[in-house]
Amino acid sequence: MKKRLFSLALTILSVAVAMAQNVSTRTNEFEVDFSDPKRLVYTTIPVINWITPVQETNYAQENKFKIRVEIDSDKPIKNIIINVKESEQSASRGSSSIQPTDEEKLHTVVERNITLMDGDNLLEIIAENIDGQKTISYRKVTVGSTSLADATKLDRTDYALIFATDEYDHWGDLVNPVFDSRTIAAELKNTYGFKVDVLENGTQADVLKKIREYAEKKYKPLDQLLIFFAGHGNYDQTFGEGFVVTRESLINDEAKTTYLSHNRLRSIINNIPCEHIFLAMDVCFGGTFDAALASSRGIGDEVYKEQNTAEFITRKLTYKTRRFLTSGGKTYVSDGIAGKHSPFAKNVIEALRSRGGRDGVLTLPEIYSYVEKLKIQPRFGEFGDNAPGSDFVFVAR
Numbered sequence: 001m002k003k004r005l006f007s008l009a010l011t012i013l014s015v016a017v018a019m020a021q022n023v024s025t026r027t028n029e030f031e032v033d034f035s036d037p038k039r040l041v042y043t044t045i046p047v048i049n050w051i052t053p054v055q056e057t058n059y060a061q062e063n064k065f066k067i068r069v070e071i072d073s074d075k076p077i078k079n080i081i082i083n084v085k086e087s088e089q090s091a092s093r094g095s096s097s098i099q100p101t102d103e104e105k106l107h108t109v110v111e112r113n114i115t116l117m118d119g120d121n122l123l124e125i126i127a128e129n130i131d132g133q134k135t136i137s138y139r140k141v142t143v144g145s146t147s148l149a150d151a152t153k154l155d156r157t158d159y160a161l162i163f164a165t166d167e168y169d170h171w172g173d174l175v176n177p178v179f180d181s182r183t184i185a186a187e188l189k190n191t192y193g194f195k196v197d198v199l200e201n202g203t204q205a206d207v208l209k210k211i212r213e214y215a216e217k218k219y220k221p222l223d224q225l226l227i228f229f230a231g232h233g234n235y236d237q238t239f240g241e242g243f244v245v246t247r248e249s250l251i252n253d254e255a256k257t258t259y260l261s262h263n264r265l266r267s268i269i270n271n272i273p274c275e276h277i278f279l280a281m282d283v284c285f286g287g288t289f290d291a292a293l294a295s296s297r298g299i300g301d302e303v304y305k306e307q308n309t310a311e312f313i314t315r316k317l318t319y320k321t322r323r324f325l326t327s328g329g330k331t332y333v334s335d336g337i338a339g340k341h342s343p344f345a346k347n348v349i350e351a352l353r354s355r356g357g358r359d360g361v362l363t364l365p366e367i368y369s370y371v372e373k374l375k376i377q378p379r380f381g382e383f384g385d386n387a388p389g390s391d392f393v394f395v396a397r
Contacts, residue, residue: 233283270384
């Protein structure tokens with residue numbers, strides 16, 4: 001009798017398993033054979049941690065490809081196999097077997113330069129402990145400029161979640177948030193192929209329900225999520241905190257229970273299981289989203305001019321992204337003239353319409369260059385689990 005078990009995370013280390021158990025770190029799925037109780041042992045599962053490459057799907061122009069993998073196990077590691085295939089079902093194109101030394105049996109570092117063929121390559125790492133328990137992990141590498149020429153074919157989806165409010169129950173109405181947001185949504189959809197979702201004049205409950213919807217989505221490693229707020233903002237000097245004003249927010253709400261706090265937004269958005277998230281806010285006091293109200297950090301762009309577009313994108317999206325751009329700091333910002341966009345939105349739209357220049361890829365530092373000279377200084381920074389070197393890209397179709 002076989003039972004299929006699904007693990008929520010690979011931190012599950014100790015299990016009673018059969019001698020033939022395999023674990024795949026990509027699918028988080030494995031099988032346990034209980035047909036022969038005499039063969040059951042109490043053991044641990046080897047853990048494979050990819051240092052290079054980090055992403056599951058990778059692109060390279062050169063056939064020489066470097067890998068670095070760390071393998072940990074509470075039970076001594078018996079054998080490590082590196083296979084290169086075209087796919088999981090195909091035969092191995094090449095194989096290498098590694099027997100760790102006595103000093104390496106609980107922690108092994110494997111570093112190799114592998115020669116890959118043009119086209120699709122599947123790197124398979126199999127780690128087996130002395131009890132015969134195997135962990136299997138994969139990385140896909142596509143090699144060659146021809147197969148990489150069309151960046152739109154990368155296995156990735158860009159999402160945009162836009163909140164716009166210009167009609168309020170208690171605050172004064174605004175003239176441009178919905179107009180701005182519809183224009184930005186159209187540019188994202190038509191020029192960059194984003195899947196766009198716009199919520200207009202929503203309550204706090206509407207906003208949180210929509211964010212929950214995106215927090216429950218399944219995302220691929222190269223997927224991106226843009227979240228944009230346009231409308232009123234507020235700052236409470238006593239609480240030392242900024243807020244998004246939603247449709248039903250009260251003007252004289254000392255407890256701020258009818259407002260959506262930046263602290264709550266930071267936490268909720270940071271926990272969305274998408275690797276690459278960019279938050280833009282065209283609201284008053286939006287800069288207080290940064291808890292320290294810090295000035296721009298590390299906005300210098302790394303330009304990989306020798307790379308093709310697909311490799312450039314995957315390089316940019318190697319690190320976890322939690323970036324934000326707001327229309328101002330701890331200040332009021334202009335809503336602009338009716339029908340002409342707010343100053344911040346106008347420049348963001350100009351950036352989007354640039355299509356990223358000759359390479360067709362617009363990055364966050366390039367967007368910032370369009371807004372940094374506004375009279376009210378925008379704020380650009382990071383939050384949550386952002387990793388150094390992260391970015392967010394807009395790829396023109």
